[in-house]
Amino acid sequence: MGQTQAADALALYRMMRLIRRTEEILIAEYHPANEMRCPMHFCVGQEAAPAALSLQLRPDDVIMSHYRSHGYYLAKGAPLDAMIAEFYGKATGSNGGLAGSMELAHHGFHFYSGAIVGGPLGLAVGSAFAQRYRRGGSGISVAVFGDGAMDEGVSYEALNLAALHRLPILFLCENNRYAAHTPAPARAASHDLIARAAAFGVAVRRMPDKNPLELAAAMNVIVADIREGRGPFLLEVETYRFCGHVGPESDDHLDYRPVAEVDAAKASDPLAAMLRLARAAGVADAALEEVDASCDEQVWSAIRAAKAAPFPRFQDLRGIEAANGYAPVVRELIDAAPTRFLGGQAETRLRPY
Numbered sequence: 028m029g030q031t032q033a034a035d036a037l038a039l040y041r042m043m044r045l046i047r048r049t050e051e052i053l054i055a056e057y058h059p060a061n062e063m064r065c066p067m068h069f070c071v072g073q074e075a076a077p078a079a080l081s082l083q084l085r086p087d088d089v090i091m092s093h094y095r096s097h098g099y100y101l102a103k104g105a106p107l108d109a110m111i112a113e114f115y116g117k118a119t120g121s122n123g124g125l126a127g128s129m130e131l132a133h134h135g136f137h138f139y140s141g142a143i144v145g146g147p148l149g150l151a152v153g154s155a156f157a158q159r160y161r162r163g164g165s166g167i168s169v170a171v172f173g174d175g176a177m178d179e180g181v182s183y184e185a186l187n188l189a190a191l192h193r194l195p196i197l198f199l200c201e202n203n204r205y206a207a208h209t210p211a212p213a214r215a216a217s218h219d220l221i222a223r224a225a226a227f228g229v230a231v232r233r234m235p236d237k238n239p240l241e242l243a244a245a246m247n248v249i250v251a252d253i254r255e256g257r258g259p260f261l262l263e264v265e266t267y268r269f270c271g272h273v274g275p276e277s278d279d280h281l282d283y284r285p286v287a288e289v290d291a292a293k294a295s296d297p298l299a300a301m302l303r304l305a306r307a308a309g310v311a312d313a314a315l316e317e318v319d320a321s322c323d324e325q326v327w328s329a330i331r332a333a334k335a336a337p338f339p340r341f342q343d344l345r346g347i348e349a350a351n352g353y354a355p356v357v358r359e360l361i362d363a364a365p366t367r368f369l370g371g372q373a374e375t376r377l378r379p380y
């Protein structure tokens with residue numbers, strides 16, 4: 028196999044491993060110290076799609092992500108330190124400590140996420156319109172969402188408008204077979220998600236995440252087509268969440284998915300597959316071991332820095348807003364905040380959950 032294959036394999040392994048270890052270490056750290064002050068949706072098991080995407084993106088591309096977003100933040104090249112500081116609610120976080128995991132964003136890296144299921148599709152339509160009509164260039168928008176977003180009406184409006192205007196959007200659907208704890212058969216009679224998008228005139232493909240190299244190669248062609256103006260594309264990636272839906276605990280005791288199904292998914296772990304592929308592509312064991320050590324060190328160093336960083340100061344909060352276009356009523360509330368909401372009140376004091 029060629030050098031490019033080995034370089035891609037190493038880059039994919041590095042990104043998947045960084046995402047996996049970030050999540051595993053944060054899960055282990057969440058409860059004992061109780062210092063992360065936000066609900067979190069971890070993505071253990073779902074690392075292949077963000078890693079494959081990371082090889083395709085340029086700085087001026089935009090990601091609008093669902094709430095299971097940590098892998099996509101890292102895939103966009105945004106700094107790990109600022110993400111972890113954000114989870115600890117610190118001023119050095121990518122959102123000054125105010126957003127936490129649920130609304131994680133990094134404005135400088137054009138990465139945004141949010142709790143509204145289906146939101147990323149609508150937002151990507153707006154962002155892609157702006158890329159085409161205002162900025163020019165070949166930037167694309169990526170909407171990342173779960174299979175649950177295909178239950179929301181906004182998704183179909185977004186697919187229709189994207190196809191009609193041939194917008195430069197990659198719709199990346201992570202199908203992990205559950206919307207939170209609700210399995211697909213309990214939500215719809217028809218499960219062919221890509222057929223729904225194709226009905227609007229969007230180009231489509233469905234792929235498993237078991238071979239990240241093949242996934243990245245497919246995305247490479249898809250993204251090049253989108254950049255060249257061939258219109259939007261919906262890629263459905265079949266994946267599986269190893270961890271609980273929300274929070275650090277496993278939620279398998281809720282009996283919403285068979286234990287055998289979880290075990291089978293873990294037995295065909297895409298990260299383990301990526302390790303085998305990297306070796307087969309000629310990546311040296313020493314290089315892979317260096318990646319393992321460096322990922323852990325990066326995460327621990329980010330945690331240490333986050334713990335040492337200050338909380339945001341109440342009087343500084345008005346300076347960090349990204350948008351200047353607030354409605355008058357919002358402006359009024361913000362301006363009144365320092366006098367109406369007193370940081371010293373018992374109700375406003377930070378406490379563990």
Ligand SMILES: Cc1ncc(C[n+]2csc(CCOP(=O)(O)OP(=O)(O)O)c2C)c(N)n1
Pocket residue numbers: 093095142143144145172173174175176179203205206207272
């Ligand atoms: C507009 C909207 N409706 C409903 C919800 C409630 N809700 C929270 S999680 C969830 C399921 C999302 O499933 P999916 O998109 O597949 O993401 P996954 O958790 O599987 O990664 C829903 C419906 C919401 N957050 N937003």
Ligand SMILES: [Mg+2]
Pocket residue numbers: 173174175201202203204205206207
């Ligand atoms: Mg899902």
